[in-house]
Amino acid sequence: MFGHKARPGGAAPSSEALRLEDVRKVYGAEDNRVVALDGVSLSLPAGSFTAVMGPSGSGKSTLLQCAAGLDKPTGGRVLVDGAELSGDGEAALTKFRRERIGFVFQQFNLLPTLTVLQNVTLPLKLAGRRVDKDRAREILGRVGLGDRLGHLPAELSGGQQQRVAIARALVTEPRILFGDEPTGALDSRSARDVLGLLQEAVRVYGRTMVMVTHDPVAAAHADAVLYLADGRIVGHQSAPTAEAVAERMTRLADEVERQRTSGRAQAGV
Numbered sequence: 682m683f684g685h686k687a688r689p690g691g692a693a694p695s696s697e698a699l700r701l702e703d704v705r706k707v708y709g710a711e712d713n714r715v716v717a718l719d720g721v722s723l724s725l726p727a728g729s730f731t732a733v734m735g736p737s738g739s740g741k742s743t744l745l746q747c748a749a750g751l752d753k754p755t756g757g758r759v760l761v762d763g764a765e766l767s768g769d770g771e772a773a774l775t776k777f778r779r780e781r782i783g784f785v786f787q788q789f790n791l792l793p794t795l796t797v798l799q800n801v802t803l804p805l806k807l808a809g810r811r812v813d814k815d816r817a818r819e820i821l822g823r824v825g826l827g828d829r830l831g832h833l834p835a836e837l838s839g840g841q842q843q844r845v846a847i848a849r850a851l852v853t854e855p856r857i858l859f860g861d862e863p864t865g866a867l868d869s870r871s872a873r874d875v876l877g878l879l880q881e882a883v884r885v886y887g888r889t890m891v892m893v894t895h896d897p898v899a900a901a902h903a904d905a906v907l908y909l910a911d912g913r914i915v916g917h918q919s920a921p922t923a924e925a926v927a928e929r930m931t932r933l934a935d936e937v938e939r940q941r942t943s944g945r946a947q948a949g950v
């Protein structure tokens with residue numbers, strides 16, 4: 682189980698799970714300055730599944746890191762579940778993250794010396810919460826790993842490791858789950874399984890999911906796609922299909938290339 686079930690028929694998106702107000706992120710200083718996010722504003726309802734796409738370097742990972750409180754924006758505000766991720770200090774931010782946010786990475790990031798069960802209960806330990814092993818076992822059963830509790834990550838396939846990572850992200854019942862290319866290292870069948878689990882976490886258990894991906898098939902599992910280019914949101918697509926996403930991405934890549942070429946021409950390089 683991924684937590685308490687939402688109302689029959691799916692989650693009722695009544696509140697806002699994530700809000701970004703004019704978020705900017707600038708890396709470097711002076712002559713090597715990079716504007717990774719250039720005034721991003723968005724609002725995602727609770728119980729929604731959003732894919733974030735855009736050309737390489739458009740700011741997708743930076744957006745996720747800032748929204749999840751793993752990196753600090755240079756300007757603007759990030760609100761998760763109505764509460765601002767702000768400068769109350771690193772300890773407060775860590776506590777906030779542990780209580781309300783889950784993260785799934787491309788490379789799984791499991792601890793190699795801990796068993797599957799220990800990896801999944803770790804976030805509860807770190808948050809100083811009761812380590813409910815029955816609940817962890819239940820979640821691992823739900824992701825199809827009920828018979829692998831004592832195995833080490835190296836004894837599992839990539840798809841299985843990512844399912845452990847999903848169980849680990851969900852064990853604290855976070856309000857919002859971020860995925861940075863969670864299927865990027867998986868074959869297409871394992872990717873489908875993982876995407877099915879993420880959809881279930883949203884549709885049945887009312888979690889909110891934000892997922893960066895390069896894959897139109899993965900993006901088509903979301904309710905909506907946000908498109909980024911050069912650190913700005915340049916498009917939104919509801920009920921995406923893989924074909925429509927692929928077509929939009931091709932157009933976007935062409936537009937970005939045209940703008941960069943004309944920028945170089947104006948600069949005389």
Ligand SMILES: Nc1ncnc2c1ncn2[C@@H]1O[C@H](COP(=O)(O)OP(=O)(O)OP(=O)(O)O)[C@@H](O)[C@H]1O
Nearest residue numbers: 708709715717735736737738739740741742743744
């Ligand atoms: N730590 C950093 N220091 C300096 N520049 C950075 C840093 N992290 C990212 N950038 C720059 O910020 C911009 C956005 O990077 P980001 O990784 O968010 O893009 P992305 O859309 O996730 O790219 P990709 O699809 O290739 O993973 C890029 O120009 C990148 O070079």
